[in-house]
Amino acid sequence: MEKLRVGIIGVGGIAVSRHIPSFLALGNDVEVTAVCDVNAERAETVAQDYQIPFHTNEYTEIFDHVDAVTICTPNKFHADIAIAALQAGKHVLCEKPMAMSTEECEAMIQAADAAGKILMIAYHYRHTKEARAAKRFIDGGEIGRPLVSRAQAIRRRKVPGWGVFTNKDLQGGGSLIDFGCHFLDLALHLMDFPEIAEVSGATYNELSRQNDIVNQWGTFDPATFEVDDHATAYIKFKDGATLLFETSWAANLADDQETVSVSGTKGGLDVYPLKLYQAKYGMLLDQEAYWISDDENPGIPQAINFVESCRGNQQPLVKPQEALIVSKVIEAIYESSETGQAVRFS
Structure with missing residues (x-):
């Protein structure tokens, strides 16, 4: 089976301390192929540090390089980025909380249902x-x-x-x-x-x-x-x-x-x-x-659950309807x- 290509949007502390190392620990199952950050220098530095082939400061540019994205931005941007990624046909793992409001959460769920893609929230506890x-x-x-x-x-x-x-x-x-x-x-x-x-x-x-x-x-x-x-x-x-x-x-x-x-x-x-x-x-x-x-x-069992859910082998432990509650x-x-x-x- 081909590796799942994952991109990281927002490469601050939680991205480099949990998500990127966890995905890299899965070896042949997944490859981190792209990173994005509004700070272009930060995106380039993280890409170099982890030998990630593509970096950008525009999150829409990441979609051509990945099968799934992990969103690690400030909460205000969760919904817009998640919906755009889902509409582009990408699976989404979004950091907690799901969004800024229940209306945004509901819009994310609707986008996931329409796209037929996985939407999982990173309540890692x-x-x-x-x-x-x-x-x-x-x-x-x-x-x-x-x-x-x-x-x-x-x-x-x-x-x-x-x-x-x-x-x-x-x-x-x-x-x-x-x-x-x-x-x-x-x-x-x-x-x-x-x-x-x-x-x-x-x-x-x-x-x-x-x-x-x-x-x-x-x-x-x-x-x-x-x-x-x-x-x-x-x-x-x-x-x-x-x-x-x-x-x-x-x-x-x-x-x-x-x-x-x-x-x-x-x-x-x-x-x-x-x-x-x-x-x-x-x-x-x-x-x-x-x-x-x-x-x-x-972070590792969370990454495994997300990857296997994207492949249809598991169900997300954290379902978006629960994160909405x-x-x-x-x-x-x-x-x-x-x-x-x-x-x-x-």
């Missing part, structure tokens, strides 16, 4: 070994019916001081749309995306607007900080289950916290680190995972924070 095992536990009935999930994506004073992460026009938001979306997606995935009844949320940015900023990840101007650095939400589902969610770039807490837990009718689990909790045979049982592989890089919840959290009212889902 689903591809971690812990998340894959946790999903098998739940699907296997180990915890019964999920009742309450808790998701925390919290960093202590780690606002990204590089790129455009704090630019609301280009990104659409801050810690919620950039970091928390991963754990929101994972929690919903583990619960099998139950129908949502109501979302209540609040967002904050007071810490990052103070003059005496202490930040571990670079510098930024607090006077122009316009996105959220902390967000909380309470999500109720139509089946009675609930999800407690919190994310932050700048929490005044002792340690970073990246956790998802699910409590069910027969047991419960933590994902990071993976532990299973049950009560049976007259005792409490706590079980920890003992890993026999060194599978630590979720995540974006709807994110919008609802922002709306609830602005209005002070819960957002009802029909």
Whole structure:
């Protein structure tokens, strides 16, 4: 079988730290044949560093050189580029979040359906070994019916001081749309995306607007900080289950916290680190995972899933209809924070 030709649009940090190395690690299955960036010098440098034959600063020029593209641009450009690529007959792996609005997400899905091409969103935490095992536990009935999930994506004073992460026009938001979306997606995935009844949320940015900023990840101007650095939400589902969610770039807490837990009718689990909790045979049982592989890089199983989906051998683990739901919840959290009212889902 011929190699799948992949192009990368936007060659910033996530492209060179995850996507390009992951595709290159697949060897004979895939070839990175083109890169694009609005910064022409950056595109040329990355092409030289990875011996990629074609580079450009116009993303439409990449389509003649590839079978599929990975979009790693600021969020504002996800939808336009994805739709153009799909209409050109290319498969698309798009970085999270899917787009800036649910309307853009829906337009992307329509374009994928019309083209008959794969559209997959890079919520890579689903591809971690812990998340894959946790999903098998739940699907296997180990915890019964999920009742309450808790998701925390919290960093202590780690606002990204590089790129455009704090630019609301280009990104659409801050810690919620950039970091928390991963754990929101994972929690919903583990619960099998139950129908949502109501979302209540609040967002904050007071810490990052103070003059005496202490930040571990670079510098930024607090006077122009316009996105959220902390967000909380309470999500109720139509089946009675609930999800407690919190994310932050700048929490005044002792340690970073990246956790998802699910409590069910027969047991419960933590994902990071993976532990299973049950009560049976007259005792409490706590079980920890003992890993026999060194599978630590979720970018590789994500790349494999995308490539094999393009070839028709697999289905995308992250379906665009699910990523659309995540974006709807994110919008609802922002709306609830602005209005002070819960957002009802029909």
